[in-house]
Amino acid sequence: MVGIYMPPECSKRMAGSDQGKTDQSTLGEEKTRSEKAEDEAEVASENVASNSESISDAVYAGENSQRTIQDMLDEEGGTSVFANRDLVEPDTIIDEERIVGRDEQLESVVSFLKPTLQGNRPPNMLLYGPAGTGKSLIIGAVTQQIIELCKSKDEHFGVVAINCQPINTLDQAVYELVQTVAKNMGAEVGVPETGVSTKRKYRRLYELINKNYDSVIFILDEIDLLIGRRANDEPAYSKLLYQLSRASNTDEIEGRVSVAALTNDPKFMENIDGRAESSFNPRDVYFPDYDANQLRQILKNRRDAFQPNALEEDVIPLVAAFAAQSHGDARKAIDLFRGAGDLANERGDEEVLEEHVRESQEEIDKDRSLKLVEGLTTQKKISLYATAAVARYSKRTGSSVPSPVGFKVYQWVTDELDADQMTRETYVKYVKELSTYGLISTSRKSRGRGGGMYMEFTFTEDPTAIMDRIVKGTRLETTDGQEELLQSVVNAQLDEFHEM
Numbered sequence: 001m002v003g004i005y006m007p008p009e010c011s012k013r014m015a016g017s018d019q020g021k022t023d024q025s026t027l028g029e030e031k032t033r034s035e036k037a038e039d040e041a042e043v044a045s046e047n048v049a050s051n052s053e054s055i056s057d058a059v060y061a062g063e064n065s066q067r068t069i070q071d072m073l074d075e076e077g078g079t080s081v082f083a084n085r086d087l088v089e090p091d092t093i094i095d096e097e098r099i100v101g102r103d104e105q106l107e108s109v110v111s112f113l114k115p116t117l118q119g120n121r122p123p124n125m126l127l128y129g130p131a132g133t134g135k136s137l138i139i140g141a142v143t144q145q146i147i148e149l150c151k152s153k154d155e156h157f158g159v160v161a162i163n164c165q166p167i168n169t170l171d172q173a174v175y176e177l178v179q180t181v182a183k184n185m186g187a188e189v190g191v192p193e194t195g196v197s198t199k200r201k202y203r204r205l206y207e208l209i210n211k212n213y214d215s216v217i218f219i220l221d222e223i224d225l226l227i228g229r230r231a232n233d234e235p236a237y238s239k240l241l242y243q244l245s246r247a248s249n250t251d252e253i254e255g256r257v258s259v260a261a262l263t264n265d266p267k268f269m270e271n272i273d274g275r276a277e278s279s280f281n282p283r284d285v286y287f288p289d290y291d292a293n294q295l296r297q298i299l300k301n302r303r304d305a306f307q308p309n310a311l312e313e314d315v316i317p318l319v320a321a322f323a324a325q326s327h328g329d330a331r332k333a334i335d336l337f338r339g340a341g342d343l344a345n346e347r348g349d350e351e352v353l354e355e356h357v358r359e360s361q362e363e364i365d366k367d368r369s370l371k372l373v374e375g376l377t378t379q380k381k382i383s384l385y386a387t388a389a390v391a392r393y394s395k396r397t398g399s400s401v402p403s404p405v406g407f408k409v410y411q412w413v414t415d416e417l418d419a420d421q422m423t424r425e426t427y428v429k430y431v432k433e434l435s436t437y438g439l440i441s442t443s444r445k446s447r448g449r450g451g452g453m454y455m456e457f458t459f460t461e462d463p464t465a466i467m468d469r470i471v472k473g474t475r476l477e478t479t480d481g482q483e484e485l486l487q488s489v490v491n492a493q494l495d496e497f498h499e500m
């Protein structure tokens with residue numbers, strides 16, 4: 001094992017992390033090793049008569065390893081095009097002056113949340129618009145300032161933010177909220193993740209909030225993805241919004257409560273239960289796409305992520321143009337900006353060039369949709385897996401998938417896994433949703449007179465690659481080795497469908 005010297009500033013940056021601990025011990029080992037080398041050299045020097053050769057070996061070994069470390073440090077630190085890579089990380093909270101083109105949204109959110117500072121309850125909010133248009137950024141920036149202002153008045157304003165995308169059920173969402181509050185204030189979570197009722201988790205959530213906050217805002221990112229398990233139930237997001245937004249009316253939370261729900265779905269409120277709609281009753285803030293000029297400005301404002309002369313002139317306009325083509329998503333622009341820099345670094349180039357941008361974009365295009373697959377909920381993964389299986393194993397010409405066949409295969413897979421089973425409507429809804437990720441396209445088909453309508457799914461990405469990506473690390477791995485069986489199920493279902 002090679003001991004790596006850590007300059008003091010590196011160990012400081014890593015302080016507190018596990019990585020820091022490992023490196024500390026590595027550093028300890030290095031010290032022992034060099035002490036050992038010194039000792040050996042000393043012993044050797046005492047034994048002058050027979051060991052002059054050993055002395056030079058020991059010294060040579062020491063010099064040699066020193067040179068290697070030096071080389072390694074030079075390699076790692078010397079040629080980076082970045083001056084502050086954090087600035088082009090998507091989760092970095094940026095200063096207000098770097099925010100571009102969101103004046104209207106900032107003003108709305110500020111005016112809605114201002115009552116908090118006057119001791120009043122702010123309204124609930126629905127922040128909606130396409131991905132990467134600054135919803136989290138704006139609500140995060142405003143609530144951060146309110147936390148500071150409240151602190152100066154010795155008031156406790158709590159921000160409880162969760163992302164609903166990886167959460168499957170209402171129970172998990174409530175547990176996530178408890179965990180977030182507990183973490184914010186360094187308290188015990190106080191309830192187990194499983195084995196207790198959702199009610200008890202709510203109680204713990206309210207208890208923690210009542211103990212610590214005068215007012216609180218819940219920020220529920222990607223709320224529309226919190227659907228829950230059972231298709232015929234009221235969606236989990238609807239129940240959560242209902243419960244949280246009425247918690248102060250029912251005195252479960254003593255202070256002031258508001259809820260901000262963030263979504264890409266412009267029709268989100270149409271799916272919400274009437275009861276939840278009237279208690280949530282939000283003020284809307286719309287976030288439109290960015291155009292190429294705004295994206296260019298967003299990137300220019302992070303220009304100092306790179307060394308002063310490390311960006312070729314055309315890089316920012318090109319990155320902005322690519323991102324504008326893909327729906328004006330600032331996250332994509334920032335990812336591409338960073339990716340081009342990383343590529344330049346990997347190649348040891350001192351300047352980020354147009355070609356780095358183009359190549360990074362190609363890589364992103366190839367991998368983007370497949371990466372999205374990994375973040376889907378289990379039910380969506382199974383739905384997509386079954387649909388992809390039809391396209392992959394069909395012996396018919398053309399690989400489009402009639403939804404009734406996809407659903408039958410979905411049922412077969414859920415039976416095999418002993419997993420929950422959704423209705424056909426929910427299955428179709430999930431698969432249709434995936435068309436927004438560019439994985440498939442959908443069209444409505446008629447079965448002729450009196451035969452009714454059905455959806456047809458056509459894959460725009462390779463179904464085999466999609467299946468491989470879905471299976472990794474999930475229960476679906478157990479279906480590996482059952483290809484032949486799956487293939488026969490698919491074709492039997494297709495035959496049945498086409499004979500009808």
Ligand SMILES: Nc1ncnc2c1ncn2[C@@H]1O[C@H](COP(=O)(O)OP(=O)(O)OP(=O)(O)O)[C@@H](O)[C@H]1O
Binds near residue numbers: 129135222264
């Ligand atoms: N107006 C802006 N000015 C500067 N940076 C921005 C702006 N809008 C977005 N960004 C940056 O783009 C990235 C994505 O923004 P954000 O997470 O706020 O988008 P979002 O609308 O919440 O996306 P999603 O719907 O996918 O959650 C972040 O790194 C953010 O800092």
